[in-house]
Amino acid sequence: MLKESTVDIPHDCGDCPIRHRAVCARCESDELEQLDQIKYYRSFEAGQTLIWAGDKMDFVGSVVSGIATLTQTMEDGRTQMVGLLLPSDFVGRPGRDSAAYDVQAVTDIVMCCFRKKPFEDMMIRTPHIAQRLLEMTLDELDAAREWMLVLGRKTAREKIASLLAIIARRDAVLNMTKKRGPLVFDLPLTREAMADYLGLTLETVSRQISALKNDGIISLEGKRRVTVPDFNRLLEEAADDSDGGMLV
Amino acid sequence: MLKESTVDIPHDCGDCPIRHRAVCARCESDELEQLDQIKYYRSFEAGQTLIWAGDKMDFVGSVVSGIATLTQTMEDGRTQMVGLLLPSDFVGRPGRDSAAYDVQAVTDIVMCCFRKKPFEDMMIRTPHIAQRLLEMTLDELDAAREWMLVLGRKTAREKIASLLAIIARRDAVLNMTKKRGPLVFDLPLTREAMADYLGLTLETVSRQISALKNDGIISLEGKRRVTVPDFNRLLEEAADDSDGGMLV
DNA sequence: CCATGAATTTGATCTGGGTCAAGGATTGAA
């Protein structure tokens, strides 16, 4: 199995797919040039662990493409996913030198990394970066709090429906699919990863997906491709009162 | 019952109890003066709801003294606490004009508020504020993720032990109590509020507290005063591998 | 000192989701 490789085909920030959503979103061209000095790309294969909790981290970075997870593991092996990293999401924390969570590639993934020390120095000089990072962190905090409600108070069926709604929503935004008609998307996560996200067992995840299928809320093509004929019905199942706000 | 009152005894920032931990921690004296222009104090009684989710928010602010909670409520009444606000914690989000969560006073509470628009303007001019707010937000995100593990994977007993450990730890830090000997502190939350924090029912909270008492992990004086004879045993019960780091 | 009501404890019972176990489906390597 291939390990990790430092890609040396340098992207030009100008046509970077996450240019306008990542931590560099607000940067002017001179600021981008400075970032360019300290950046490098790394790619990983699906299944690899990019970072182990407790590891020394000498970089921070952004997911350029692919999906990764942030997970916490207890001594006895129980694990809880605490974040799902999508393109443009930020990894690492300025001012901390060891990783707090395991980071694992769910799909093949490319990251745009910055050496930590120079990045921290630059953050002080460049308010645009700190501003954008604050905004992104506040968004993540909101997402984490939303997830606390799911974990603490929702039933297994509601949890699954909530996760499907989130993935469907994200997919609709990324792929700019037509608003009308059934949504179709692929589940990026295994049943086990979904279980770790939702605080369930993989058996319960499987059963609830089957139940939603039997009730006509979703249909499946293979194990991973999901069709949602009526998004509002899915939201009802998720007991989600913020009715699809994002989808507009 | 008294409603809310705008306290007109102006604190001097110089002897503010949260001067060095709040969003203003890094500010120089000239920056404090600017903040002083847009600040005002508000106080609330225990039990009052300071802010309702969805309300228009024309201010942000810091808890000066007392304790408040951030909670989310579903249409059918299920509620989940998503944050516990202690002195120096920040309320509100720059760049958002309505509240995302209910904020309730658990004890009598005093807040130092800033009018939102001027505060936002000042944030742009004053990197010290944005820097500190970023740091605080990253800490909150870590706390939220820690809590996701508690909600998703811990048993009822472990949840209670985790909460007690957090409160004990905070209390030890605030009151600078002696490191050795049994810890003693008051529970600021009702059984119901603890249940909302932990994703449990109040009956289960009560039962697990009784169980910890019977097992000698804690002892109670009245309903609220807790003694922890051996903090490490409590941490074991919490299945907490980050063994007491903060307590040093 | 008593009445009232909130907060808490405790008991009895029920159930959603966990656990254990057995097969299927899909993939890729040999």
Add this chain to the structure above:
DNA sequence: TTCAATCCTTGACCCAGATCAAATTCATGG
């Protein structure tokens, strides 16, 4: 094409924690 390794589904059973229902304790004001 067969084998092995994952990943997923489904069934049977069980238990931690929810639910329903009383007590009991505690604080407060009259």
